């Protein structure tokens with residue numbers, strides 16, 4: 001097997017590196033950010049994702065760093081219980097913890113931080129370091145995220161569009177709130193649709209809360225954390241008291257506002273000696289909660305075919321044929337979940353789980 005370069009050390013790049021490591025395939029991984037720069041939100045990971053994760057991370061260690069959620073409970077914004085469902089082993093973990101666990105298995109010679117890869121000469125299958133020097137590799141696995149520059153350089157006609165939803169995500173330490181929500185995932189919905197507030201526990205003293213906004217109704221221009229807090233307090237002032245009290249008590253040190261984008265149509269998942277995995281191949285909107293599981297399955301499947309097939313082009317073809325139909329299902333499910341979110345709650349169907357299942 002020839003040398004492989006992996007571009008990007010997010011969940012997909014690091015899981016790819018872990019699978020390659022397991023099969024003793026030579027690789028090097030390049031990451032634009034610094035090693036200690038671990039900003040990010042948190043993930044809901046369904047049972048299937050856990051099965052792939054525990055092939056590459058020690059199970060006990062993984063479970064120490066997050067928590068299993070037992071029930072999903074949906075409330076109206078005034079606190080009336082609307083529905084409840086059991087969550088079948090959905091796991092919650094911060095991005096920072098998962099990145100640390102996945103990078104723990106990669107030796108320091110195999111990963112270069114602070115090293116951006118640029119897409120000049122990409123058509124010749126030769127991405128370069130930002131200083132212009134060539135990357136020494138025969139096969140390139142691109143995992144540089146939803147706005148992948150390498151993908152956009154190769155597929156110049158692609159169209160990305162903003163989704164009718166923004167998310168504010170915050171991770172805070174507060175033992176009292178964490179204890180009060182136990183292991184439930186609770187989510188409040190505005191009766192008129194287009195606005196939610198969800199809360200879940202990551203550990204005994206850490207919670208993640210997030211809010212989803214219909215960006216046609218709610219124009220959030222408040223990018224500093226102080227202004228964001230004021231905006232949130234204003235919008236949620238008359239909600240069930242738990243919501244404004246959490247917004248008020250939170251530190252805004254790690255708050256993040258996400259604008260969500262999707263591809264109008266998927267591109268091929270490979271070209272020549274370059275294959276795409278994770279969000280770089282297929283941005284999935286957060287409603288699906290399938291970004292991490294899909295990234296893991298991409299890495300697993302691509303590695304399996306790199307091991308089994310004679311040439312990388314056969315491996316790439318089989319990888320795409322296996323993964324694309326499932327991704328298309330999640331994209332469609334994501335659009336259905338987004339449309340549900342935009343409707344008043346009395347018009348939403350009873351498929352309330354905030355997760356796309358195949």
Ligand SMILES: Cc1cc2nc3c(=O)[nH]c(=O)nc-3n(C[C@H](O)[C@H](O)[C@H](O)COP(=O)(O)OP(=O)(O)OC[C@H]3O[C@@H](n4cnc5c(N)ncnc54)[C@H](O)[C@@H]3O)c2cc1C
Nearest residue numbers: 008010011012032043044116117144145278279286291292
């Ligand atoms: C608000 C929000 C909530 C979400 N919630 C969930 C959830 O609950 N469950 C779930 O499964 N998924 C969720 N997702 C989706 C999930 O975050 C992504 O699917 C997943 O993180 C994709 O990982 P990735 O490695 O493909 O991309 P990324 O995490 O974007 O990683 C890309 C990496 O590439 C690096 N990079 C970029 N360009 C270069 C370059 N030129 N050279 C070198 N390195 C480069 C970046 O620094 C980054 O580290 C959510 C997403 C959002 C926005």
